[in-house]
Structure formats: C-alpha cells, structure tokens
Amino acid sequence: MPNATAVINLDIEGPTISRHLYGHFAEHLGRCIYDGFWVGEDSPVPNEGGIRLDIVQALRALDIPNLRWPGGCFADEYHWKDGIGPRDERPRMVNTHWGNVEENNHFGTHEFMALCELLGAEPYISGNVGSGTVQEMSEWVEYLTRDGDSPMVRLRKANGREEPWRVKYWGIGNETWGCGGNMRAEYAADLSRQYATYCRDHGDNKLYRIASGASDDDYKWTETLMRQISCFGCEATPKNYFQGLSFHYYTIPGPWESKGNSIVFDTEDYYRTMVQARRVDRLIAGHSAVMDVYDPGRTVGLVLDEWGTWWDVEPGTNPGFLFQQNSLRDALVASTHFDIFHKHAARLHMANIAQTVNVLQAMILTDGDSLVLTPSYHVFEMNKGHQDATSLAVHLRADDARRTVGDTELDTLSASASAKDGRLLVSLSNLDAEEPAEITLDLRGRSIGTASARVLTADRLQDHNTPQTPAAVAPRAFDDVKVTDRGLALTLPPHSFLTLSAPLL
Numbered sequence: 001m002p003n004a005t006a007v008i009n010l011d012i013e014g015p016t017i018s019r020h021l022y023g024h025f026a027e028h029l030g031r032c033i034y035d036g037f038w039v040g041e042d043s044p045v046p047n048e049g050g051i052r053l054d055i056v057q058a059l060r061a062l063d064i065p066n067l068r069w070p071g072g073c074f075a076d077e078y079h080w081k082d083g084i085g086p087r088d089e090r091p092r093m094v095n096t097h098w099g100n101v102e103e104n105n106h107f108g109t110h111e112f113m114a115l116c117e118l119l120g121a122e123p124y125i126s127g128n129v130g131s132g133t134v135q136e137m138s139e140w141v142e143y144l145t146r147d148g149d150s151p152m153v154r155l156r157k158a159n160g161r162e163e164p165w166r167v168k169y170w171g172i173g174n175e176t177w178g179c180g181g182n183m184r185a186e187y188a189a190d191l192s193r194q195y196a197t198y199c200r201d202h203g204d205n206k207l208y209r210i211a212s213g214a215s216d217d218d219y220k221w222t223e224t225l226m227r228q229i230s231c232f233g234c235e236a237t238p239k240n241y242f243q244g245l246s247f248h249y250y251t252i253p254g255p256w257e258s259k260g261n262s263i264v265f266d267t268e269d270y271y272r273t274m275v276q277a278r279r280v281d282r283l284i285a286g287h288s289a290v291m292d293v294y295d296p297g298r299t300v301g302l303v304l305d306e307w308g309t310w311w312d313v314e315p316g317t318n319p320g321f322l323f324q325q326n327s328l329r330d331a332l333v334a335s336t337h338f339d340i341f342h343k344h345a346a347r348l349h350m351a352n353i354a355q356t357v358n359v360l361q362a363m364i365l366t367d368g369d370s371l372v373l374t375p376s377y378h379v380f381e382m383n384k385g386h387q388d389a390t391s392l393a394v395h396l397r398a399d400d401a402r403r404t405v406g407d408t409e410l411d412t413l414s415a416s417a418s419a420k421d422g423r424l425l426v427s428l429s430n431l432d433a434e435e436p437a438e439i440t441l442d443l444r445g446r447s448i449g450t451a452s453a454r455v456l457t458a459d460r461l462q463d464h465n466t467p468q469t470p471a472a473v474a475p476r477a478f479d480d481v482k483v484t485d486r487g488l489a490l491t492l493p494p495h496s497f498l499t500l501s502a503p504l505l
C-alpha cells in the first residue's frame with residue numbers, strides 16, 4: 001500500500017481561490033435548457049416562471065457562483081432579440097449544431113436572468129461573433145445593463161423589466177478557431193478587439209470581457225491573442241480590451257470517433273482517462289507561461305470556460321444531444337481538476353464545467369419529473385468550502401503512489417488545501433483503482449481542532465446514480481482519522497475522494 005505524506009504549511013497563505021473556478025455552463029444543447037432548466041410555466045413539474053425548482057434548489061446547495069449561457073457553439077448562431085418579448089411571438093430557428101432541432105426561443109434573456117437570480121449566481125453571457133454583428137452585441141449589453149433612457153432601455157422596459165441587471169462576465173465569441181467562425185488567430189484577435197470596443201461599461205456596470213481563446217495545447221493561439229489583444233504599456237485607451245482569455249479542454253481518453261461509454265469501461269480505460277484529466281495541469285501552466293510574457297502583472301485572467309469528460313452518447317439517445325451517464329470515474333476527474341485549479345489560482349480566474357444539466361459531465365440528470373445528482377455533483381458540493389478561500393500549498397511526498405499507463409506515469413494521489421473563515425479544508429483523491437493509500441497530513445505552522453471528514457467512493461468505478469438508486473455514489477462520514485504527533489493520519493480507500501475540515505486554532 002502506498003505510504004504518503006502531505007506537508008501543509010498552515011501559516012503560509014497562497015492566492016485566493018476564486019469562487020468562479022466552480023462555475024457552470026448551460027447551452028441550448030440537447031436537454032440542458034429545454035426539458036432541463038426550463039420546463040415552461042404549464043409544466044406539472046414544480047417551477048417558478050417555467051424554471052424547474054428542484055434543479056435550482058440542488059444548484060443553490062453548491063453555492064453556484066456563475067452560469068455561462070447560451071453556448072458554446074450555439075452562442076454563435078444565437079440572436080438575442082429573437083428571445084425577448086411575448087413567448088408565442090418569438091421567431092423560431094434551427095439549432096444546426098445540436099441535433100438540428102427547432103429552437104422556439106422560449107428561454108431567452110429574461111428567462112436566463114431570472115434563472116441566475118433564483119440561483120444566486122452571476123450571469124456569464126457569451127456573445128455572438130461568428131454570425132452576429134457588432135451592433136447586435138453592443139445593443140445586448142445596453143439592453144441588459146443600461147439605466148435611464150435609451151432605445152434598448154425602452155425595449156427592456158416594454159418587456160417588463162424596469163431596472164437594469166448587473167452583468168459582469170461577457171464572452172466575445174466562442175471557439176473562434178472552430179464552430180465560432182473557423183477563423184485564423186490573427187483575424188479572431190482583430191475581430192475580438194472590434195467587438196470588445198463596443199461592449200460598453202454602462203453606468204457603474206463594469207464588464208469583464210473574455211476573449212475566445214485556444215483549444216487544448218494550442219499555445220500559438222494564446223500567444224497570438226495575447227500579443228494582439230493586449231495593450232500593455234501602450235498609450236491607447238482603453239489600455240486593455242480584455243480582462244480574461246479563455247481556453248477549452250475536455251477529458252477524452254479515446255479517439256474522437258470512439259470516445260468510450262460513460263459507464264462501460266475497464267481499468268485500463270480508467271487510467272487513461274485519469275492521465276488525460278491530469279493533463280490540464282500542463283495546459284494551464286503552458287497557457288499561463290505565454291500570458292506571463294505579455295502580462296507579467298497577471299491582470300488578465302485565464303478562463304477555462306469549458307472542461308469535463310466527453311463520452312459517447314448513451315445508446316438510443318440523439319447523437320446531437322450529448323447525453324451521457326456520470327460515474328465515480330467522472331467524480332475523480334472533477335476532484336483532480338479542482339486540485340489543479342487551486343494550484344493555479346493566481347492566473348486561473350474562472351472555470352466552467354460542461355455542462356450543468358443533462359449534457360456531458362452534468363451535475364444533474366433529469367428524467368421526466370425525477371432528478372438525480374451525479375457523483376460529479378457531490379465533488380462540487382464537498383469542495384465548495386474552497387470557494388474564495390486562501391489556498392495553502394500542499395507538498396505531496398508519495399513516491400510509490402504511481403501507475404504506469406502506456407508510456408506515462410500517473411501519480412495516483414492528488415491533494416489541495418485552503419483556509420477560510422478560520423477553517424482548514426483539505427481535499428484528497430486516491431486515483432488508484434485497487435490500492436488504498438496511507439496518508440499522513442503533516443500540518444505545520446498552526447494547530448487545528450477536531451477534524452471531520454467525508455468520503456465519496458463506491459464498490460466499482462463504474463457505479464453511478466439513477467432514479468432507482470439515487471445514492472449509489474454519495475458522500476458519507478469518514479471517522480477513521482487518527483491524530484498523530486505530526487498532524488493527522490488516514491487511509492484513503494481505492495478510487496475515492498475525501499474532504500477533511502477542521503477549525504484552525
């Protein structure tokens with residue numbers, strides 16, 4: 001059994017872990033919005049103004065910080081004026097990216113903002129660069145955020161909303177290298193500057209403009225964008241066109257044509273998945289290194305506004321709907337990502353899991369009026385104490401906690417820690433499929449009070465939750481934490497995620 005030590009200096013504070021690293025993403029894709037968040041006012045499913053209330057309740061329990069909408073690829077064919085006014089008069093369109101289904105625009109700007117208000121989450125709106133216009137995007141910002149009197153303000157008021165909303169996070173396009181217009185980086189950079197120029201700060205509403213960035217390890221894209229979108233040290237106003245630059249990374253262990261099933265996989269598939277999940281560490285470091293060249297003061301945030309597992313769709317479901325199950329394997333992908341996010345908190349300002357409901361690595365799966373919380377949901381819940389906490393570096397000494405996977409070595413232990421409101425929170429993942437791991441938490445610099453812990457695991461990595469077995473993978477209390485002269489000691493079960501919390505004295 002691997003024997004590891006995690007040294008944590010409780011008195012050496014790192015950067016703040018932005019709560020926005022726990023952000024979410026909801027696209028007009030499959031059953032995320034329609035038959036997901038949105039059931040309509042006439043639905044027998046309990047709702048407020050058409051928004052499904054059990055979903056709201058479940059997400060509020062995560063302290064969901066923000067929600068990105070309306071896409072994804074859909075954002076670049078979405079025309080916001082089609083989604084305002086009386087619902088039965090709204091124009092329809094075809095959602096060409098996702099299933100070629102008809103979009104009735106019943107869920108639009110007002111519905112999205114109402115959803116954010118119910119969730120207590122900040123909106124993150126992704127504007128259309130691929131097939132929209134500068135004027136269209138500029139007017140959307142005006143419609144949402146301007147006070148007083150103006151053409152868009154009058155339109156908003158005519159649609160029943162007197163007060164402007166507050167919107168901070170604004171995406172300028174999505175995947176401009178692909179579904180968002182198939183552009184070259186140089187062109188995307190110029191276009192992004194142009195669009196950003198007309199996304200105005202109205203009154204005291206200050207936008208955090210996010211340029212659509214790279215995929216995976218395309219550092220050249222990041223380099224071009226950073227070189228062309230930033231204006232550091234130049235005399236022009238505004239000094240910076242953007243406050244954030246995005247990139248996307250999905251955990252896909254197989255080839256695109258055969259990504260594998262979400263719950264039918266073997267141990268080898270599992271380890272390959274975890275190697276791919278851990279790759280995000282190098283990617284964040286790589287994009288950050290490029291950004292450091294142009295922005296050494298780290299004023300521009302890196303925004304991973306799409307991440308998560310991407311499997312083959314569940315057999316029998318619409319291939320364009322990206323519906324997949326979610327097992328303990330997905331939960332460990334999430335817990336590993338969060339440890340890595342915490343480590344990069346100085347540059348990484350936001351991350352958005354794709355996607356919140358019924359699509360890809362969802363938090364929630366619905367079937368009619370039933371709702372299931374996925375294993376990934378529980379990781380978000382168990383980790384929520386890290387939001388806006390001060391990160392504490394964890395030094396892991398775990399030489400024998402390794403697996404050889406093809407020609408790579410997979411570290412099978414992952415950890416992170418933070419402090420907030422006088423409490424320590426430690427997250428530990430044992431990625432080994434079979435072996436438990438003994439861990440000593442060597443806590444230095446401060447003392448702690450009595451610790452309590454919870455563990456998320458199951459008999460099999462393939463285990464998942466269904467309406468019939470909703471708690472097959474759910475957190476339970478973990479009592480076997482020993483106090484030693486160096487701190488704490490515990491044995492992590494194989495394929496498990498554990499959080500430990502204690503008052504700091």
Ligand code: AHR
Pocket residue numbers: 027071072073074174175306354355360
């Ligand atoms: O999340 C699904 C899709 O993945 C998004 O629409 C797109 O941005 C990405 O390619």
